[in-house]
Amino acid sequence: MKREEEPILQLEGLSFGFETAKPILKEISFAIERGSLSLITGPNGSGKSLLLKCIKGLLKPTAGTILLEGEDLTHHGKARLRSIGLVFQDSETQIVGQTVERDILFGLENLQLPLPVQRQRLDDVVALLDLTKQLKQRPRALSGGEKRRLSIAGVLVMEPKLLIMDEPFANLDYPSVVQVLKTLLRLRNEGHTIILVSHEVEKILAYIDKVIILEGGTVAAQGPPSLLRPLFKEHGVYVPEECALEDLTWLKP
């Protein structure tokens, strides 16, 4: 299989628990295609955020394998830290720089890239995420939507192979959700592979290529939204029943 054709991420039998005898994530297996927009959903406490931290390399799985572009990186947490970008649920957690510009540059400095490359990447990501006007501002003075865009920029500028976003719509008002949705679609159209973790399915489902439903720390179902939609309710995920699939988004034309 050519590299472009194989899934960018494959999880095989991944398990995790703070105590080995009591796994929280159990035997999780799924594959994510290159350039796709996937959604991991499930009720509260189903293990979504823990799964993300395992994939990213912040937590060490107790069993199973993680393949990135076909390469087994299960025991290479640092390689996963570099290759996979994670946007945290709480943007403020992720923002460490004293200005927007410094925060975006933080990851690039850690990668020890030459200065001209850093400036070029900064300019590109700032233009892509529409943060030019905010460049010299203090991150804490930004609106919720701007902070979310900044946290995406801080990760995206490191050019990860895979971008994971934990609850990207949490605590955002309508205009901010629309801003984030537009950003996500722009990124997907540019060829980025994105995994979203959210239970706010009605805001984005129309644009999702693959859904993975987690329940009780295991994969309860996975597949395209059109096939999985009837199963959402029985697995504790709310979706308005009367809407057509293409209307399940807050990004109205």
Next chain:
Amino acid sequence: MAEALIFHYREQRAFLNRCNPLAKVASVLILLIPLARAPYKLALILLLPLVVLSLTQRLPLRRYGKELTFFFFMAVIIAITEYLATRSPLGTLAACLRFLAIILCGMLLADSTAPDDLARSLGSVLSKIPFVDGWAIASSIELTISMVPLIFDVTNQVTTARKARMERNRHPIRNLTSLGESIFTLLLDRAEELAWALDARSFDPSRARRALPYSAPDFWLTIGTVSLVILTLPFVL
């Protein structure tokens, strides 16, 4: 929720912002030599340039609000204990002025110095010491400084939440213990999240960073501080 701004860095083109962090730290340390034993007149003289710098820096003192009342409370405690110990009104005044000058130094340093810049400057010096991981020490200092506004934020968050739920005034020690426990728990959570965020962005505390250059403002700041200290030393010795 209103954000506690005290001890936060503000990006601006003020004189102190253009100085190298090392020059600022050195100036503070030099200033502390006469300040440590300064009588009230000398403390006033040493305080004067700090007040001028606060004006040029446009310190947003009004916005510091509750945090300043904490330092006011500390000043009152210092005044009471100093007066009880010495029975000297002028000595008490001098102690308060010295405390004010030290707090002002801290505010000016924090307001004009990004923790990252401080780490760059300190690390570039400390890394020259053999058998010492200077960059790691500088990174630890950077993270510690970054935690200071976080402590104010968390304290503000916890006290507001308690007020909103109409916390009763119980025994003061029980109140303090319970408040301290809540603040400490929340701080630990925030610290863990910060650690994850740093890991997620490939942060390496031992990584060598680009040192910051020195410029004309560093010269003027150092010369000004040294001259002031030399002129005032005879009053202390």
